[in-house]
Amino acid sequence: MEICFHPFMFLDDIEMARYIVRRLIRAAITLLVFQTILFLLIHALPWDAVDLIRVPSAYKPGLRRALGLDLPLWEQYSIWMRSFFTGDLGKSFQLGRTPVMSLFEARAPRTLLLFLPGAFMGFGLGLWLGKYIAWLRKGWLELSASVTGVIFYTAFAPWLAFVIVAVFALGLKWMPPENIINPNIWAGTTVLTETIAWYLLSTVAIGFLIALVVWRVTQRKAMRHLFRLGGFSLIVALTAYLWLVSGLALFALDMLHHLVLPLVTLILLTFGETMLLMRATMIDVLADDHVLTARAKGLSSHQVMERHVARLAIFPVFARFIVQLPLVIVGSFVIEKAFFWQGMGELLFRAVDTYDVPVVMGILSVVGALILVFHVMLDIIAAWLDPRLRVSFSLSSPQKS
């Protein structure tokens, strides 16, 4: 039978395609229920938004009419749903009545610039450390690693941020203690921080994809280390050249300079749990029979670890990581607040301060939608790796640790 290789090969399997469709339908229903709960949440409270605004009470009926709060409940509900699904999150009460969506367009890239690298680097670091700790099996190493993991997992985030600022920013003066850019460098330009943030994110994503391709292509080559080294340095050189040519390199470097400390804090907060879990799962897999077979075949210790143990151990850890993502998002919000990194988290705290209900509700909706996207991705990857899940009824399963 002839097999045609293409990137969307997994769609050829009819079970898989049906699974994806079913999962997407369920996601849409979930989103609907989620929005309904949010709507009920603010209407269950004894106040409405107008009571929170400090205006003379004579203006209040007029304000209610303007905001549509005097309409019957079902009508408000239909407006709420319609505007959410058409991407209209209303206008901010403060901040010059800006549409919430355009506030998010400015803030979201900055948050993503902190959150995505932080989450994935924390996950990667945890995997790597957990793998080696489980593989080496030294008593003192395991105990100290476990204690370190627990300490960083339960560390009080603002406190950790404070210590890091005190040491690296105020003591050693390597990095700026807070803020997102140095205004002196940006004076007189029309370049926006969010543009730079988008460019940086896409650079990292594209570079990572190309590096992955290089890795796959050279997998069975004789001198693969040489090829890979050459390929990777070429990618780095090309990226650096493109940035220099565009003339934005200075701004990007300034932003990265400010990014280092928040990023390190987020990574430290994230890696602990992944490390502990990876260690436990690795030890579990190590006892399986196929590991003994692999050793008996005469494979090198490194090959056994990478291909026969770690590859099996990663999936439950990954699933757990996706389930824990809401906490990582909250962590990044707190870090934004602590470092005055003006992203979504900082916006949320400010909106809560100023009783800016549309912005708060908008952030809740966006965070919820983001989590939903991650869960759907997890389910599809899980079904892709494990064909049994495609037929059976599977939930966005937080896998048992």
Place this chain on the structure above:
Amino acid sequence: MSTEKTPRAGYRAAQNFQFFLSHSSLAVLGLSIIVLFALMALAHPILMATVWDRVTYHPLVGFDYEGIPHPNLPSWKHLLGTDALGRDVLSQLMFATRTSFGLGLVAATIATTLATLIGMISAHYGGAIDTLLMGMSDAFVLMPPPIVLLVIGLLVDMNWLAMGLVFGIFAGLGSPAIIAKSYGQSIKVKPYIEAARIAGGSNWYIIRVHYLPNMISFILVNFMFIVTQSVLIEALLSFFGRTQMRMSWGTMVWFMQYTFRISPFRDQWHAIIPPALAIMLFCGAFYMVGRALDEVVNPRLRKR
């Protein structure tokens, strides 16, 4: 021919507990820290009634008139010194322990009860009830409890009890319920459920007698993790001044942040470090016990 006596459940539990203590140094460490905190919480009212006079040592309104100017460094009179308002730090710390314990226990009890009930009912009945409950859980997963607490705290003044209640509801209806359901499903296919049904057991009887004891591993582990999360998050919200808590570890660190500009770090390290350390130790202890319990109740994770 003598009949072998089968080990009873109590014996097995004792054996497990022994394994739990002997094989996991983390569990011993965690348990001893929890006991230490419990003693601290219990000792505070006793100390207040006997040794400490209310004027000097009251955690909220106390003031040491002899120690002006404040903050004072640790001394025999104030083992952890005083803060910028002249209050005894140790007394505050012990008083706040009670709040944290209360909050953690309330949140964890509510979350675990809700999650277990939903998981069992959803797994046992299946069909429309299952779809309904799981659809709801799927939606609750999308609402991180900290952000919801922040939003509700904006509109309603919450004390620790209300906070534990809200956290418990939002945390329990989310992913723990889904995990509980997967546990329930693995119990549902066991032959004894079938047998109980044939013998005429009612639904409620089966859930109570056959599901619940088998869910105990989930209940214990989940309980520990929810305590960790709720205390951490209360501390975070208090730190940013978003709760109406009168005294908790988070409030203490929050207050320190204000006085930090007034006097230098070396004059008030004794007031800044203990609450942050207490949060870390308390949450870490519950987390470690949870992990160790996880290894006991899931024998697959045991060291080999």
